Amino acid sequence: MGFALTDEQQIVRDAIREFADAEVAPLAGVIDREHRPPLENLPKMAALGLFGMLVPEEFGGSGADTLSYVIAVEELARRCATHAVVVEAHSSLCCWPIVHFGTAEQKAAYLPVLASGEKIGAFALTEAGAGTDAGSSRTTAVRDGDEYVLDGQKVFITNGTFAQVFIVVARTSDDGAKGLSAFIVDRDTPGFTVGEPERKLGIRGSATNPLGFVGARVPAANRLGAEGDGYAIAMATLDGGRTGIAAQAVGIAQGAFEAAVDYAKQRVQFGKPIARQQAIQWMVADMATSIEAGRLLTHQAAALEDAGEDFTARASMAKLFCAQMAVQVASAAIQVHGGNGYTEEYPVERAYRDAKITEIYEGTNEVQRMVIARGALR
Numbered sequence: 001m002g003f004a005l006t007d008e009q010q011i012v013r014d015a016i017r018e019f020a021d022a023e024v025a026p027l028a029g030v031i032d033r034e035h036r037p038p039l040e041n042l043p044k045m046a047a048l049g050l051f052g053m054l055v056p057e058e059f060g061g062s063g064a065d066t067l068s069y070v071i072a073v074e075e076l077a078r079r080c081a082t083h084a085v086v087v088e089a090h091s092s093l094c095c096w097p098i099v100h101f102g103t104a105e106q107k108a109a110y111l112p113v114l115a116s117g118e119k120i121g122a123f124a125l126t127e128a129g130a131g132t133d134a135g136s137s138r139t140t141a142v143r144d145g146d147e148y149v150l151d152g153q154k155v156f157i158t159n160g161t162f163a164q165v166f167i168v169v170a171r172t173s174d175d176g177a178k179g180l181s182a183f184i185v186d187r188d189t190p191g192f193t194v195g196e197p198e199r200k201l202g203i204r205g206s207a208t209n210p211l212g213f214v215g216a217r218v219p220a221a222n223r224l225g226a227e228g229d230g231y232a233i234a235m236a237t238l239d240g241g242r243t244g245i246a247a248q249a250v251g252i253a254q255g256a257f258e259a260a261v262d263y264a265k266q267r268v269q270f271g272k273p274i275a276r277q278q279a280i281q282w283m284v285a286d287m288a289t290s291i292e293a294g295r296l297l298t299h300q301a302a303a304l305e306d307a308g309e310d311f312t313a314r315a316s317m318a319k320l321f322c323a324q325m326a327v328q329v330a331s332a333a334i335q336v337h338g339g340n341g342y343t344e345e346y347p348v349e350r351a352y353r354d355a356k357i358t359e360i361y362e363g364t365n366e367v368q369r370m371v372i373a374r375g376a377l378r
Contacts, residue, residue: 016076032082035205074298096240113165120163126157147217153211165185190217253351253355257284260336313372327356334348
């Protein structure tokens with residue numbers, strides 16, 4: 001891969017950066033304090049084409065390459081991690097599996113409305129007793145003629161409050177992970193309910209909801225792939241999602257870094273800006289180096305996917321490194337701000353809380369190490 005962005009990729013970066021500075025940044029603190037999703041910005045994000053980046057042009061998307069997509073996610077996260085994860089969950093976790101595993105009919109029915117942002121997507125795999133151990137999912141899907149009847153519960157579903165299309169993994173047989181199948185479920189399906197959103201440490205504007213299924217009838221035509229393919233579809237989906245979360249982590253770190261640099265140039269102690277103190281300079285140097293390393297890992301994982309090569313281990317490396325890096329950089333940014341950094345008045349406090357989730361969702365740090373080790377030891 002080359003290290004320079006193409007003209008098209010630079011255009012994406014500039015456009016999303018301008019939008020994030022003008023429309024996302026002013027709302028970031030508000031939705032964090034109010035624990036509510038940025039619904040007023042969703043139509044603006046749709047107009048920019050953010051919801052259709054991973055959808056082919058024939059279905060109304062832009063058919064962007066993965067690298068352009070992760071650049072967009074980073075730029076959103078630089079100003080607000082919530083906005084970034086709304087796009088990431090919709091694109092990587094809902095649109096992507098339909099693009100890669102859907103039938104022609106499923107693609108025609110769902111991709112245009114998802115690409116336009118008319119409908120927002122979500123992904124439902126996690127259960128109270130099946131987080132890292134996704135193969136132990138207990139939500140069931142029983143075939144009944146031309147339908148499947150779903151019963152069970154899912155938790156921690158990003159975009160749950162306002163999503164209209166859900167990719168749901170449910171058990172169709174007792175054969176462990178091989179007994180799972182994937183379904184496209186519409187929000188208005190009778191017997192399907194969305195619970196109240198969780199109140200969280202970070203990404204507070206991201207709607208994270210439980211889902212309930214009680215005799216929810218889903219057309220057999222909405223099964224994604226064959227019976228028993230659900231676990232494989234979910235794992236493939238998470239591979240790409242991890243690159244998106246790595247980009248989110250880079251964006252969080254970049255925003256915290258920029259805030260720390262600005263503050264260090266303005267804050268005067270002992271008669272000079274603290275940016276002239278060697279202790280601060282070394283912190284800034286370490287932060288800058290770590291962010292650039294994480295960005296390169298993320299771009300490499302995206303480039304491998306675009307090239308059609310195996311990117312599973314690289315995506316896990318990017319997510320593991322970038323998640324840890326984001327927490328460390330956000331912590332250092334608070335340190336640069338001193339006591340001010342511990343208050344809600346400055347954005348680094350929010351960045352620190354937002355960064356933590358990148359070490360947990362779409363596979364914890366420990367899971368990423370398992371994936372990386374499996375690839376290295378085979």
